[in-house]
Every structure is written in structure tokens, then in C-alpha cells.
Amino acid sequence: EAQVTQNPRYLITVTGKKLTVTCSQNMNHEYMSWYRQDPGLGLRQIYYSMNVEVTDKGDVPEGYKVSRKEKRNFPLILESPSPNQTSLYFCASSLSAGWAKNIQYFGAGTRLSVL
């Protein structure tokens, strides 16, 4: 079954404690992306990756890091989380960043609370 899998689904942490949210897709997609969703703000893109070892900033990259060492995985790293990073996070993937035939698939989300 085609899937984008995020872990963990729920996470409560404290300010400054490094954490990683994993994202894995089994569709051999080139393009992967991270979003955060906040009430009244919709989805905002954090980082995206066009392919292995190619990453770029989205609209709200501050406080986040990513890496793309393998095609299937795209972890989101918060080196020193702060309360303003409390949010719902989504990972997504698509065949490529060209849209002619490509649909973006989303993970189920990770709800993060930073105390």
C-alpha cells in the first residue's frame, strides 16, 4: 500500500531538547516536503527536497533542519525546540515537483507540544 509514514504521531517535549520526526515513503518519490499547520494559518511549508541530497527552504524554515540521505526518508530535526514550534506537522511526497501527473501524498501528521 502506498504510504507516507510519520513517527511519532504525538510528542510532548521541553524547550531545548533536540528531537527528530521521521518521515518515510514507499512510493519511490523524488519530492518530499514538510509542512506545519496552525489554526488560522493553514499549511505552511518548512523545507522541501527535490531529490536525494537536495534540500531547500520553504516559507518558515527557522528553527528546523532536514536531511535527505536516502530517497525514502526525510527526517525533520528540531535542534532546540521552542514553544512557538508547538504545531501539527505533515510530511508529504510526490513523484516529482512537476505537477502534470503528480499528486502529493500526505502522512497522518505529528502533533508536537513544546513546553
Add this chain to the structure above:
Amino acid sequence: AQSVTQPDIHITVSEGASLELRCNYSYGATPYLFWYVQSPGQGLQLLLKYFSGDTLVQGIKGFEAEFKRSQSSFNLRKPSVHWSDAAEYFCAVPEGGSQGNLIFGKGTKLSVKP
């Protein structure tokens, strides 16, 4: 820059009533357009998409959307809403019109009254 506007933050309809969710975009040419649905506790699922051709597109779960170039709109409709349609709906457009990162509207939350 590309933008997507969903004017309604929250809509409540009665079960069995018709539904229309509004979406307006800003782009010089005709962009690709998408509607996604997010059910409670779930990720986003694609409802339908418009690339070109017929301006009325059919999607899953009985939804349809109509592209109107003159109004820069891509409104989502359903003739008869079911309680299971209660969710948040997002309109989206690629930042390059036909490629690139997706720009999402802020979403419209749909509540369904019994």
C-alpha cells in the same frame, strides 16, 4: 506571488443540504488547482484536481469543482452533504502555476448538522 484565498473559515450545513466552498487564486495564466480534505486526526487527502480542459471536474466522495477563469475561482460543491463530510477543506495551487511547491489556502472547516 501566487496566493490562494478561501474566504470562509467555518461553514455549517445540514445533512442532506447542498454545499459550496469558495476558493479564489491569483495567477496570470491558468494554474493547476487542487482540493484536499483533512478529516479529524488524519492527513490530507486529494479530493480532485484541475489541469486543463473541461472546467467541471469530478472527484471522490461525490464532490465536484468548477474552474471559472473570469472569476479566478475554483469552488468545491456537493449536492447532498453527509455527516461524514465534516472536515477541513483546503484549496491549493502550485507556486509556479503548473509546477513547484504547493501554496495552500487557510482552509474552510465544514460542520454538518444532523
